[in-house]
Amino acid sequence: MEQKDLLVQWVQQYFDRLTYIAYTYVRDQSRAEDLVQESFMNAYLSAHQLKDPTRPFPWLVRIVINRCLNATRNNRREQPTQFLPEQRSMSTEDIYMQRSRDKEVYAAIMSLPEKYRTPVILFYFEELSIREIADALKLSEGAIKTRLSRGRDQLKIKLRGVDIDELRDAYSSS
The missing domain is CATH 1.10.10.10 (Winged helix-like DNA-binding domain superfamily/Winged helix DNA-binding domain)
Structure with a gap:
C-alpha cells in the first residue's frame, strides 16, 4: 500500500477517536481537530518508524498526546493581552456532554x-x-x-x- 493511501486509511479509521483523546487534553474541539491533523502529518512523515503496521493506533495515540502536551506547554507561555480579552464560551461538545x-x-x-x-x-x-x-x-x-x-x-x-x-x-x- 502506498504511503498516501495509508494516510487516507488512518484518517478515515482513527480521526474521531484521536480527536476525542486530544479533546481530553485541550478541551477545545477545533483545537483538538487541528492537533490531530498535525499529528497525521507527523505520522505520515515518520511512517517508517512504525514498528507494527498492523496496529498503528497506539503509535498514533502517542503522537497525538505528544502534540497536545506540546500545545499545552506553548499555551502556558502565551500571555493574553488586555486588548484582546479571552471570551471563552462553552463548546458544543461541552453542552452536549452536560445534557447527556x-x-x-x-x-x-x-x-x-x-x-x-x-x-x-x-x-x-x-x-x-x-x-x-x-x-x-x-x-x-x-x-x-x-x-x-x-x-x-x-x-x-x-x-x-x-x-x-x-x-x-x-x-x-x-
Whole structure:
C-alpha cells in the first residue's frame, strides 16, 4: 500500500477517536481537530518508524498526546493581552456532554489528573490493551495497571451517589 493511501486509511479509521483523546487534553474541539491533523502529518512523515503496521493506533495515540502536551506547554507561555480579552464560551461538545445522561461520568473522568485520565480513556473507551497503552505512554505495564486502579478508585469516590450498576449497564451495551 502506498504511503498516501495509508494516510487516507488512518484518517478515515482513527480521526474521531484521536480527536476525542486530544479533546481530553485541550478541551477545545477545533483545537483538538487541528492537533490531530498535525499529528497525521507527523505520522505520515515518520511512517517508517512504525514498528507494527498492523496496529498503528497506539503509535498514533502517542503522537497525538505528544502534540497536545506540546500545545499545552506553548499555551502556558502565551500571555493574553488586555486588548484582546479571552471570551471563552462553552463548546458544543461541552453542552452536549452536560445534557447527556452520562454527564456525571464525563465530568468525573475529565476531573481526573491527566496521568489517570489518559489510561482510563484508552482502556475503557478506546479498548486498548495494557501493553498497547504502556507502549503509547512509554510506561511499564505495571505503571499502567497502577494508574488504572487508582483512576478507578478516584472515579468511585467522585461518582458516589450515582447508580454505578446503571452506568456499568449503559457502557457495556455501547
